[in-house]
Amino acid sequence: MAGVSRRAEIWIALWTVYILWGSTYLGIELAGETIPATFGAGIRFAVAGLLLLGVIAWRRGGAALRIHRRELGSAVVVGLLLPGANSLLFLTEQHVPIGLTSLIIASVPLWLLLLRLAVRERPDLVSSLGLLVGFGGIVLLVQPGGRSGSLGYLLVTVLAAVMWAVGSFLSPRIPIPRDPLVATGYEMLAGGVALAVIGLATTSPSELDPSSWSSRSIFGLVYLILFGSIVGYTAYAWLLANAPLGQVSTYAYVNPVVAIALGVIVLDETVTARIIGGALLILAAVAIVVRRESVVALEAGEVTRTDRDPAELASARRT
Numbered sequence: 001m002a003g004v005s006r007r008a009e010i011w012i013a014l015w016t017v018y019i020l021w022g023s024t025y026l027g028i029e030l031a032g033e034t035i036p037a038t039f040g041a042g043i044r045f046a047v048a049g050l051l052l053l054g055v056i057a058w059r060r061g062g063a064a065l066r067i068h069r070r071e072l073g074s075a076v077v078v079g080l081l082l083p084g085a086n087s088l089l090f091l092t093e094q095h096v097p098i099g100l101t102s103l104i105i106a107s108v109p110l111w112l113l114l115l116r117l118a119v120r121e122r123p124d125l126v127s128s129l130g131l132l133v134g135f136g137g138i139v140l141l142v143q144p145g146g147r148s149g150s151l152g153y154l155l156v157t158v159l160a161a162v163m164w165a166v167g168s169f170l171s172p173r174i175p176i177p178r179d180p181l182v183a184t185g186y187e188m189l190a191g192g193v194a195l196a197v198i199g200l201a202t203t204s205p206s207e208l209d210p211s212s213w214s215s216r217s218i219f220g221l222v223y224l225i226l227f228g229s230i231v232g233y234t235a236y237a238w239l240l241a242n243a244p245l246g247q248v249s250t251y252a253y254v255n256p257v258v259a260i261a262l263g264v265i266v267l268d269e270t271v272t273a274r275i276i277g278g279a280l281l282i283l284a285a286v287a288i289v290v291r292r293e294s295v296v297a298l299e300a301g302e303v304t305r306t307d308r309d310p311a312e313l314a315s316a317r318r319t
Contacts, residue, residue, distance in 0.1 A: 006242070009242070010239065010242060010243045010247070013235045013236075013238055013239050013242075013243070014239065014243070014247070014248070014250070014251070016231065016232070016235040017232060017235050017236050017239065017251045018251055018254045018255065018258060019258060020227050020228055020231060020232040020235075021228065021232050021236075021251060021255050021258075022102070022254065022255040022256070022257070022258025022259050022262070023223075023227075023228075023258060023259070023262055024223075024224060024228040024232075025089075025093070025098040025099075025101055025102050025259040025262070025263075026098055026220075026259070026262045026263070026266060026267070027220045027221075027223045027224040027227075027228055028086070028089050028090055028093050028098075028220070028224065029093040029094070029098050029220070029267065030216045030217055030219065030220030030223075031044070031090065031217050031218075031220035031221040031224060032089075032090040032091065032093055032094055032217070032220075033094070033214060033216060033217050033220075034212060034213045034214045034216075034217040035090075035213050035217045035218075035221060036199055036203040036207045036208065037087055037088075037090035037091040037199075038087045038090070038195050038198050038199035038202065038203070039195070039196060039199025039200065039203055039208060040087075040090050040199070040217075040221060041083060041086050041087035041089075041090050041192075041195050041199075042083070042087070042191075042192050042193065042194070042195030042196030042197070042198070042199050043192070043196055043221065044083075044086075044192065044221055044224045044225055044229070045079075045083040045086070045188040045189070045191050045192030045195065045229075046188070046189060046192030046193050046195075046196055047192070047225050048188050048192070048224075048225045048228075048229035048230060049184075049185050049186065049187070049188030049189030049190075049191075049192055050189060051225070051229075051230055052181065052184065052185040052188065052229065052230060052233065053065055053182075053185040053186070053189065055230070056181060056182060056185060064179070064182065065182060065185075067177045067182065067186065068175070070175045071175050071176055071177050071186075072186065074170075074174040074175050074176045075176055075177065075183060075186035075187045075190055076186075076187075076190040076191075076194075077167075077170065077174065078167045078170060078171050078174075078176060078183075078187045078191075079186070079187035079188065079189070079190035079191030079192075079194070080190070080191050080194055081163050081164070081166055081167030081170070081191075082163075082164060082167040082168075082187060082191060083187075083188060083191030083192055083194075083195055084163055084191060084194075084195065085159075085160040085161070085163035085164045085167070086160070087195050088156055088157070088159060088160040088163070089101060089105075089157070089160055091153075091156070092153045092154075092156050092157045092160070095150060095153040096153050096154060096157055097263055097267075097269045097270075098259050098260075098262070098263045098267065098269065099256070099259055099260035099263040099264070099269055099271065099275065100141060100154075100157075100275060101157055101259070102255060102256040102259035102260065103137075103141060103256050103260075103275070103278060103279050103282050103283075104138065104141060104142070104154070104157045104158055104160075104161055105157070105160065105161050105164070105256075106252060106253065106255070106256045106282055106283065106286055107134055107135075107137070107138055107161050107282055107285075107286070108161050108164050108165050108168065108252075109252060109286050109289050109290055110130070110131050110134040110135060110138075110282075110285060110286065110289060111161060111162055111164075111165030112165045112168055112169055113127060113128075113130075113131050113289055114131065114165075115165060115166070115169045116169075126288065127288070127289050129288070130284075130285045130286075130288035130289040131285065131289065133281055133284060133285040133288070134281065134282050134284075134285025134286065134289070135285075136281050137277075137278045137279070137280070137281030137282035137285065138158070138278070138282065140274060140277055140278040140281065141154075141274070141275065141278035141282070142154045142155065142158060143274070171183075180237050180240065181233065181234070181237050184233055184237075188229065236248075236251075249290040249291070252286050252290055253283040253286050253287050253290075256279065256282075256283065260275075260279070
């Protein structure tokens with residue numbers, strides 16, 4: 001950006017990610033009102049993946065999209081997990097407030113840490129304490145009653161967070177494309193096509209008729225494709241290359257604040273004392289874990305894309 005300092009560019013990109021990715025929870029809720037969940041998520045990611053890969057090919061040439069067969073296979077695996085988690089949110093957000101959903105999804109860094117423990121990667125004491133605090137917040141939130149949704153839908157939301165964590169955990173451990181935008185494009189396209197096919201096979205023709213979709217749902221879907229995916233990921237990829245990891249990672253605990261505010265303003269959702277308590281525990285834990293893991297990586301002199309992955313994919317902002 002001509003005439004704008006690098007610091008200003010970083011903050012513009014950060015607020016782009018804060019607002020766009022925080023608002024995708026509202027976009028998902030609107031889209032899922034009349035568009036079938038699995039099919040809607042599939043269309044969202046298939047179109048976004050095609051657009052993203054098309055932009056990359058236009059700006060860099062077709063050679064930028066060439067990847068090995070193993071990388072394509074890995075992108076398919078990750079794509080099935082990450083957009084698959086998103087399809088669950090299309091369903092659960094019709095029954096669980098978006099503010100509560102965003103807080104449960106914000107726990108992804110905690111599940112990532114738990115997966116590292118499962119494969120005997122030993123995090124330090126500070127990160128482990130953060131893990132315990134965060135899961136205390138999840139236990140507090142995942143209780144049915146009032147307008148918080150039934151226990152079944154709350155647990156499905158937790159399942160979406162776990163799927164996201166598994167996909168994020170596998171991402172640096174399997175041969176995906178090294179360019180994060182190329183990898184994201186293939187993952188979205190693969191997951192989107194798979195979900196769209198499943199949606200076509202499991203949904204009645206009347207529900208798939210676009211004339212039955214409300215203008216609110218169509219707006220939500222278009223917003224998710226253009227702003228949540230294309231603009232959001234472009235800003236995020238630029239941040240990964242130009243800003244300190246600790247600063248970039250702040251989206252993991254700012255996005256839920258944006259989602260909660262939009263839920264109150266647009267959807268008239270209620271913020272209860274239990275949600276506030278759970279939010280404080282989860283967001284504090286995420287801040288501890290993300291920042292501590294970043295410090296450990298810096299001290300070890302190993303700031304690579306693999307080291308960035310827990311923060312890079314932390315809050316399911318491939319949602």
